[in-house]
Amino acid sequence: MDGGLYIGIDLGTTSVKVGVFDDSGAAVAFASREFELDTPEPGFAEFDADGYIGCAFDGVREVLADGGADGASVRAIGLSSQAQTFVLVGEGGSPVRPAVGWLDVRAGEEAGELSEISRGLGGGEVNAIASAPKLLWLRRREPEALERAERVLLIPDYLIWRLTGRAATDPITAGSTHLMDRETLKWRGPLLDACGLAPGMMPDVLAPGEAAGPLTAAAAGELGLGAGVVVAVGTNDQSAGMLGAGNVTPGCASVTLGTALAIMLTTDSREGAAPGVGVAPHPAGGGLWSRLAYAKTAGIVLRWFRDNFAPGSSYEELFEEIGSVPAGSDGVSCLPHFSGTATPEFNPSVRGAFSGLTLSHGRAHLARALVESLAFTVRENVELLAAGGGARGAGKLWRSSGPWAAGRAPTSGSR
Numbered sequence: 002m003d004g005g006l007y008i009g010i011d012l013g014t015t016s017v018k019v020g021v022f023d024d025s026g027a028a029v030a031f032a033s034r035e036f037e038l039d040t041p042e043p044g045f046a047e048f049d050a051d052g053y054i055g056c057a058f059d060g061v062r063e064v065l066a067d068g069g070a071d072g073a074s075v076r077a078i079g080l081s082s083q084a085q086t087f088v089l090v091g092e093g094g095s096p097v098r099p100a101v102g103w104l105d106v107r108a109g110e111e112a113g114e115l116s117e118i119s120r121g122l123g124g125g126e127v128n129a130i131a132s133a134p135k136l137l138w139l140r141r142r143e144p145e146a147l148e149r150a151e152r153v154l155l156i157p158d159y160l161i162w163r164l165t166g167r168a169a170t171d172p173i174t175a176g177s178t179h180l181m182d183r184e185t186l187k188w189r190g191p192l193l194d195a196c197g198l199a200p201g202m203m204p205d206v207l208a209p210g211e212a213a214g215p216l217t218a219a220a221a222g223e224l225g226l227g228a229g230v231v232v233a234v235g236t237n238d239q240s241a242g243m244l245g246a247g248n249v250t251p252g253c254a255s256v257t258l259g260t261a262l263a264i265m266l267t268t269d270s271r272e273g274a275a276p277g278v279g280v281a282p283h284p285a286g287g288g289l290w291s292r293l294a295y296a297k298t299a300g301i302v303l304r305w306f307r308d309n310f311a312p313g314s315s316y317e318e319l320f321e322e323i324g325s326v327p328a329g330s331d332g333v334s335c336l337p338h339f340s341g342t343a344t345p346e347f348n349p350s351v352r353g354a355f356s357g358l359t360l361s362h363g364r365a366h367l368a369r370a371l372v373e374s375l376a377f378t379v380r381e382n383v384e385l386l387a388a389g390g391g392a393r394g395a396g397k398l399w400r401s402s403g404p405w406a407a408g409r410a411p412t413s414g415s416r
Contacts, residue, residue: 005076008064010057011238012082012156014038014104014260015301017053019060021068021075030068032060038102044349046102046340050088050156053100054163061224073227078164079210080235081242082157084177087132089139089150090159097149100156101135103177104297104340106349108134111141118191119179129341129349130297132178136196147197157235158204164232165214168204171236173281175206183281209236209284239263239293240284249285254386262299262378266292266386275389277344292389294344294382299375302337302353306371310364322365323372330370332357337374345385 004024011018015036021029034056039047065072085103088096111134115127127134132155140147154162155178158170176183180192186206193200207213216230235241239257243265246255254266267283271290274280283289303316311319334356341349355367 004074006070006074008061008075008078010060010078010080010160012053012057012080012160013238014083014102015304017056017060019057019064021064021070029070030064032063032067034060038104039099042107044106044340046105047099048102050096050100050159053156054160057160058224061226065225072225075226075230077231077233078216079233080157080160081238082155082160082174082235084155084174084237085130085132086156087136087178088154088156088159089146090152090154090162091149092151094162096159098139098143098146100159101132101139103130105135106130106341108138109349111135111137115179115192115195118195119189122182122189122191124179124182124189124192127179128347130343133180133192133196136198140197144197151202152204153198153202154204161213161232161234164216164220166217167214169207169213169234170204171209171211171234172206173209173237173240173284175204176281177237181206207234209234209240236284239265239295240281240291243267243291244284249283249289251289254383256379256383258299258375258379260299260301262296262375262382264294264379264382264386266294268292273389275345275385277347278385278389279344292386294385296337296375296378296382297341297343298337298339298353299378302339302371302375303368305339306368310367319368323369326365326369328373330357330366330373331362332359333362333366333370335367335370335374337371337378344382 007022009020009022016033017036018033020031023029036048036053036056083103086100088100089098091097106129109129112127112129115133115137119125119127152168154168155170155174157174158168161167161169172183172186175181181188188200188203211234212231213234214232216226216232218228221228221230242257243255248255248265248267251267251269254264256264268290269288271280274292279293281291283291307314307316307319336354338351339353342351355370
């Protein structure tokens with residue numbers, strides 16, 4: 002195959018996706034590996050970090066084979082990833098315990114305590130899904146794990162570490178820990194102290210797209226790639242998605258329906274966001290800002306429903322059943338908040354529910370009610386962004402991305 006090739010890796014909540022692209026940006030091959038989260042207790046979400054990274058490595062080898070690509074032609078690797086999810090890395094570079102996922106909401110009490118410190122630093126409230134409260138939770142309940150840890154790495158940082166031997170992150174993803182100021186790019190000392198962390202445990206902060214380093218010889222050999230392949234720091238998947246959707250003009254919004262629901266709005270000011278809406282520097286730079294409204298569980302709830310109530314069925318078959326039920330699901334309604342609510346009101350204790358059930362209802366009614374609940378969640382969050390100003394014609398001028406775009410059913414979560 003002539004010309005250079007480039008590999009993109011997306012580190013999602015329930016799957017890892019890999020693509021290889023040519024010099025023109027055309028896709029050569031794709032691969033996907035689904036991954037199961039462990040939920041040992043209510044509110045917990047953990048997984049084996051090395052097994053997860055193994056999925057990424059397997060995906061790289063698969064796309065090279067499927068695309069008939071010569072590994073020596075690969076020039077660079079780029080990443081997009083879920084945020085908040087972190088790994089404690091010990092001596093020798095291996096995890097000391099399972100990774101803690103962003104969906105994990107065990108540390109609500111700790112989030113409240115850290116919010117007091119954060120407000121004093123001008124950092125606002127700390128959300129229970131942020132990394133910081135979960136690290137404080139571990140300090141109190143698993144102190145031996147933190148004592149063994151030499152580094153705290155977000156999941157994309159851990160992949161970069163495995164590929165290059167360097168601990169590096171980007172400011173948008175690092176800011177999801179609530180331990181770093183996204184404007185000054187400095188780690189917040191008082192919050193690190195509260196969590197029992199030293200600044201030297203945290204990764205270097207690089208700009209999205211900046212080179213973290215070349216592949217190590219060991220990683221190049223394991224992946225079947227040539228020496229000198231550059232690994233670039235990526236950014237949060239939703240930020241990367243808004244770039245891919247062309248969402249770079251103030252007033253434009255894009256929606257992703259994957260594991261989670263996320264709506265990203267581009268503005269030219271950090272001021273005026275509605276309460277609860279996340280604000281961060283735009284990945285495109287140029288003085289732009291992004292605003293985020295989201296729900297924590299979207300496609301992952303449909304996957305849960307399929308796996309438990311329609312095992313062996315495809316999403317297409319499930320959607321055929323849904324089409325047999327009229328709008329309104331004959332009175333059945335669903336709350337899709339299986340891991341707490343996000344915008345407009347954060348509450349990690351909220352749980353999902355179906356209501357309005359009678360003996361005349363069946364599986365198709367529940368499935369339709371679930372999908373309708375996600376549609377209402379999209380509407381609610383579009384209106385929230387519009388209420389904060391900056392969204393022109395909210396509900397009309399947003400582009401859809403993710404597995405539900407163009408009427409396709411999701412194959413896995415994209416976050």
